[in-house]
Every structure is written in C-alpha cells, then in structure tokens.
Amino acid sequence: MTFAIGTLFLLLFIAVGIPVGFAMGLAGVVSMLMLVPINSLLALMTTVVHGTLTNYVMLTVPMFVLMAEFLGSGGVAEDLMLSCNRLLRKVHGGMAIAAVLAGAVLASASGSSTASAASITRAAYPAMRKAGYAASIAIGTISVSGTLAIMIPPSVAFVLYGLMTDTSIGQLFLAGIVPGVLTALGYVLTILFMMKVKPELIDKAKQKMVLEQPESKGKVWPIVLLIVLVLGCLYSGVATPTEISALGAFGALIISVFSRRMSRKNFTTAVGNTLRTTAMILTIIFCAHLFGYFISFTKVTDSMLLWITNHGLSPSWVVVLTVLLYILLGMVMDQAAIIILTAPITAPLMVGLGYSPIWWGVIMIKTAEIGLVSPPMGLNVFVAAAAAKADLREAFYGVMPFVITELVLLSILVSFPQLSLIMAY
Amino acid sequence: MEMTGMKRMSFRTIHSLLDRCLRQIEKAAIILAGGLLLIVMVLVSYDTASRYLFNAPLGFQYFLTENYLLIALVTMAFSWGFRTGGYIRIQGITNLLPISLRNAILRLGLIASGLFVAVLAWKGGKYFLKIYLAGEVEVGTINWPIAWSWIWVPVGCGLLALRVLLIAVGPDEGLNIEYETEGDTV
Numbered sequence: 001m002t003f004a005i006g007t008l009f010l011l012l013f014i015a016v017g018i019p020v021g022f023a024m025g026l027a028g029v030v031s032m033l034m035l036v037p038i039n040s041l042l043a044l045m046t047t048v049v050h051g052t053l054t055n056y057v058m059l060t061v062p063m064f065v066l067m068a069e070f071l072g073s074g075g076v077a078e079d080l081m082l083s084c085n086r087l088l089r090k091v092h093g094g095m096a097i098a099a100v101l102a103g104a105v106l107a108s109a110s111g112s113s114t115a116s117a118a119s120i121t122r123a124a125y126p127a128m129r130k131a132g133y134a135a136s137i138a139i140g141t142i143s144v145s146g147t148l149a150i151m152i153p154p155s156v157a158f159v160l161y162g163l164m165t166d167t168s169i170g171q172l173f174l175a176g177i178v179p180g181v182l183t184a185l186g187y188v189l190t191i192l193f194m195m196k197v198k199p200e201l202i203d204k205a206k207q208k209m210v211l212e213q214p215e216s217k218g219k220v221w222p223i224v225l226l227i228v229l230v231l232g233c234l235y236s237g238v239a240t241p242t243e244i245s246a247l248g249a250f251g252a253l254i255i256s257v258f259s260r261r262m263s264r265k266n267f268t269t270a271v272g273n274t275l276r277t278t279a280m281i282l283t284i285i286f287c288a289h290l291f292g293y294f295i296s297f298t299k300v301t302d303s304m305l306l307w308i309t310n311h312g313l314s315p316s317w318v319v320v321l322t323v324l325l326y327i328l329l330g331m332v333m334d335q336a337a338i339i340i341l342t343a344p345i346t347a348p349l350m351v352g353l354g355y356s357p358i359w360w361g362v363i364m365i366k367t368a369e370i371g372l373v374s375p376p377m378g379l380n381v382f383v384a385a386a387a388a389k390a391d392l393r394e395a396f397y398g399v400m401p402f403v404i405t406e407l408v409l410l411s412i413l414v415s416f417p418q419l420s421l422i423m424a425y
Numbered sequence: 426m427e428m429t430g431m432k433r434m435s436f437r438t439i440h441s442l443l444d445r446c447l448r449q450i451e452k453a454a455i456i457l458a459g460g461l462l463l464i465v466m467v468l469v470s471y472d473t474a475s476r477y478l479f480n481a482p483l484g485f486q487y488f489l490t491e492n493y494l495l496i497a498l499v500t501m502a503f504s505w506g507f508r509t510g511g512y513i514r515i516q517g518i519t520n521l522l523p524i525s526l527r528n529a530i531l532r533l534g535l536i537a538s539g540l541f542v543a544v545l546a547w548k549g550g551k552y553f554l555k556i557y558l559a560g561e562v563e564v565g566t567i568n569w570p571i572a573w574s575w576i577w578v579p580v581g582c583g584l585l586a587l588r589v590l591l592i593a594v595g596p597d598e599g600l601n602i603e604y605e606t607e608g609d610t611v
Contacts, residue, residue: 017519017531019512022538022589029541046548049578053496056487059469062462062498239473246469253466271459272509275498279506280513282499334513 003298006031010291010341020337021280025287031294044293052286056242060159060169062278063245067252068112068149068156069270074256076223077119080105081127083220093195093202095131096141097188099124103145104184105220107152108227109248112277113372117146117380121387132203135390137194140398143384144187144406147369150335152180154230154245156281157368160339161361163285164292165347168358169241173234175358175424179366179413186405194401222255281336288340301348308353315353319414322346323367330371335379339368355417362420366413370406373399440595447587451505454584458501465494485567492563492574500581504588524597531600535593543586549578 009030013023032041052058071077080102088094088101103120110116121142128138150157153173162169194201230248233239239247256262295301308318329338343364350360372380375396385395413419468486476482506512519527557572592599 013534014515015518016534017514017516017527018534018538019514021512022534022541026537026541042544042548045545046552049500049545049549049582050496050552050575053499053577054492054574056491056495058499059465059490059495063466063469066462066466238477243469243473246466247473249466250470268459271462272455275455275458275462275502276506276509276511278499279502280511283503284513332517333515337513 002031002034003295003300003303005034006291006294006298020334020341021284021287023287024284024291024341028287028290028292028294032290032297035294035297044290048289049286052289053282055163057159057163057169058282058285060242060245061156061281062274063242063249064110064154064156064159065112065115065277066249066270066274067154067245068110068115069273070249070252070256070262071106071110071223072115072119073262073266073270074252074259075123075261076109076252076255076259077102077106077116077123079219079259080223081120081123085127092199093191095124095128095133096137096191099128099141100145100148100184100187100191103142103148104152104180105223105227107149107155107180109223109230109252110149110154112156113146113149113369114379114383115273116149117143117383118387120145121384125384125388125390132205134201134398135388136394136398137191137201138398139381139384139388139390139395140400140402141187141191142388143373143378143380143395143399144402146380146384147372148180148184148187150369150372151176151183151362151365153177153234154241154248155365157335157339157365158361159241160281160285160336161343161347161364164288164340164343165357165361167347167361170234170237171358171424172361173241175362175420176365177423178419179362179409182412182419183369183406183409186409187402190401190405219259222258226251226255281340284337284340288344291341292344295345301345301352304349305352315355318353319350319355319363322349323363323410323414326364326367327370327374330367330377331374332377333371334377335368335371338371339364356421358424359417359420363410363414366406366410370403370410373406374403440591443587444591444595447504447584447591448508450584451508451588454501454581455505458498458505461494461498461501465490465498468494488563488565488567488569492569492571496574496577500577503581504584507585507588508592528597528600532593535589535600539586539590539593542582542589546579546582546586549575549582553579 006027010023010027013027014020018026029041029045032044081098084098084101084105085095088098091097099120102123103116106116106119124142125138129135149155153176155173155176158172158176159169161167162172226248229251230244233244233247234241253262326338326342329342346364347357347360351357372378375381378396378399381395381399382392384390385392468483469490472483472486519530522530553572553575556575561571563569563571
C-alpha cells in the first residue's frame, strides 16, 4: 500500500511536468515521511549527493559520453559510411546496409545511441537521398542504426543498469555483443526483405547515376584501432570499464584531432554536451537513490515475490508481462529514466525468480532500444528526422518494419538466455 | 496602476540582475568543470597506461579522482546544465492544459524542486562545516582533508537551487527550454 502511494506521488509529479530527476527525489522524500522519522530522512538527504558522486564507477558515464561526442565531432561516422558504402555500393539497398554496418562499427566505439544516430544521419542521409532512396527508408535505417550503440559495448545504458543494480558492467558489456550483432543482422535482413517487396523504395535511375560517379574513400583504421583497444581491454580483462572509458575518450580525442576535423568550436561543444548530459544523468541517479531508499523500506520486492508464489504465477509469465510493460513505458518515457527508475525493482525480482541479472539487463536494454524508435516518443527518430530536416510521420513510417524485427529479436533473446550469457561467463 | 507597473518593472530588473550574476558564476563553474573533465580523462588514462605498461601506477589517482575531481566536475555542471535544458521532463499531460494554467503548474513544480535541492545544499553545507571545523582527514600515504570533498555539494546544489528558483519565478519563455537531443543519454 505504502509502495503504491509512493508510486502515485512519483507519477503525479512526473505528470505535472516536474523534471524526472527532481520528481523521483521529491516522491522519495514525501513517501519516506510515511515510513521513517524526519531526522533519519534528513540524514539520508545529507549524504545522498556526496555518496552517489564519490563512486569511481560513475566516471564511466561522463567518459563514455565524452568518447561519443569526440567521435561525433571528429567526423568518424562520415569516414565509416564512405568505407562501408565502398564495400556494398553494388548491392541493391547497399547504402542502407552500409549505414547499418557503419552504425554497428560506430557502436563499438561509442556509448551513446542518440549521438550515434545524429552522426550517421549527417554522414548517410544526404548520400542516400542523392542515390534515390525514399526518405522513409533512409530515416528508418539511420534511426535504427543509431540504436545499436545502446546494445553493442561500450554502452551508457549498460553502465546505468550496472550502477543501479550492482551488476558487473564488464560482464554486461560482454553480454551485449551477441545480441548486438544479431540485431545488426536482423536490420540487414529487414532491408533486403524491404528491397525485395518494395523495390520502388529506391529510384533506380538516380542510383545508377551515383554508381557511375568515382568512389570516395574514408580513413577507418584509427576507429578500428580504437575498437580493438576498447573491446580488447574489455574482453581480456586488462583494464576495468572505468579505465577503458577514460582511455576511449582520450583515444577518440586523438583521432578527432589528427583527422583535422576538431575545431575549437567542435571541441567546446563536445565538452559542453558531455557535461550537460552527465549532470542530467547523475542528478537523476542521486534522486533515484532517494526513491530507492523508499523502495527498500517498503520491501516491495519481497512482497511481489510472495504475491507471485501465492498466486501460482509462473516466472515466465512474470517475464513476459514485465517485458510488455517496458515496451509500453518505452513508448512514452525517456529510456535512461526508465532504466534508473525501474531496474532497482525489476532486477532483484528477476533474480528472486531465478533469472540472471546479466540476462535481464540485456532484455531491459533491448526494450530500451525498441523504445528509442517506437512512436510517439522514439528519441532516435526525432534526432534523425531533425538532423535530416525530414518529415516526422514519414520517419516513423520508415522505422516500423525495423520495430517488427526488433520485437522478433526480443522474443528470441527472452526465449534463449544463452545468447546473452555465452560471452559474459 | 503606475505603482503596479513600477513594482513589476523592479521585480523584472532584480530578476534580470540576479540572472546575469548567476550566469557569470555558472560560466566560471562550467569552465572549471570542463577543465576537470579533461584532467580526469588524462589522469585516468595515464594511470592505466603506466600501471599496465610500466607497472608504475599513480598512487594518488584513484582517491583524488573518486573523492574530489569527479564530484567537483559533476556538481559544477549542475546549474549550467539545467539552464541549457539538461533535464528530462514529460509534458504530454501539461501540454493539454491552457497555457496560463500549464505555466502555473510548471512554476509550482519548479519551486518544489528548487526547495528540495536547497535542502540538499543546506544539509551538505552544514556537514561540510562540521567536518571542516573538526579537521577530519582520511589517513593514508597522503592525509586527505575530507571537508574539501564535501564543499562541492553545497556549492553545486546551491547554484542549482538558485537557478531552478530563478526560472520558476522568471519569464514564461524560460519555463520550456527543450533539451538539445543531440548527445543525449542513451
């Protein structure tokens, strides 16, 4: 009952437009007044900010965001797109597949999916339109290519899940590799299927004209080197994710400087964007900790497990219902807020039901990936459409076939946990 | 009538003056935060490389980063980040309301938020004073003064509280800064 009241407070505060972080903090404070003496509450409020922000692992958030920002400023996506397109230009729909491939490679060095989507849009959209691709398929492909950064390590989303549930971030990163590769393959198959069913999505005359033009080359070895560094350190266990994040950001800065695309303005924008995003995420996290204290006091996870046992609900049904809830939440809420807010509740619940927290992390991130391109709040679609100055309705129309693919992939990952766990253990 | 106009004018002048002052402080804070961000990046990278390549880590790096640099760089970005739209707000329901009512609700929400952050700043400040006066240190190869790790809480949260409250009582257009989605969280 107390938990329900606290949740109602939270929903009310969010509904009246209070920024999500503050809404969590306020709801936590107001709800805890029902459970603990005010002095204890004030003691928690004294230590919550300092306690949250003096945690070395938190450093992964600004560093991975900085890495993505530096790569975006350094025009790495443009180089990747040129090189991938060179490989695939003769294939029907090759440029769309190249965008997915570029997105997957960029994801291996960037932890932010929206930054990734924005970079790929700038790199791929004008070229795709010039080559005769319909706006819907171009924006659809680019939006989903950006989402690969959330699953393929390093990923800020996995960092958030790991921080909120005390799960190994290194293991989460490794667990994301197979689902990430499967997702990229799923996107490629979707593009090939679309080209078969609706060949008119590409204007053949324009495509022919582009094919007759000389090929462009892009430098990809620096980014490949960075990926080898990041994934190599991660897989070999040579460095911790926090150390890798700093090394990655430093490497991305060096690449951007040597590519001579890092102007002073780009540099300050990248640092500014990183600080803004970091302040926002960490504000949400320390406020979520206050709400988390309230959740701990209510012992809601124990009550939920007891309720599930008493009502004979099978663990599989709990998983299915929770996944459906996440898909619905992803349509209307920000993905980072969903992870920070709900992971401390659902992860212990899944562990209590006998599931791996690593696997559940992958499933949660997969639903977040779907949320990033689902109407009406699909952030990546907004970012890609805004960067390309394309019509939003057309953009969401173009992304729908990929959302169907995503749902199929989600079902596969739910049914076969080994796919997520094979690399992690 | 003229009196009300003068009062409104003077309130606007005071608000604008406070806003300008706060902007200058925020500018200094964000430059400090940016500098610290880059220092941390270099420091951690150097420590990692020298540990694994030369077996010569920087002994002070971990404690310095965890307890001083990280908290400083994050809290110094709070206020500037909020002013430039670094927050997530869900406005599906409030957007359905008439503008005057919506703005009134948003203002109330921001006042509550500002007061909440002000309490965090106040409590953090009191604790800082307590341990500063007690001269508490973390004993190690270097004796780290704990109070200087806590100072960032009242400063960062204090600036944020002021910014949120200034926006809450400021002009309507300040209530709806859209977050620059490029470079977002996930």
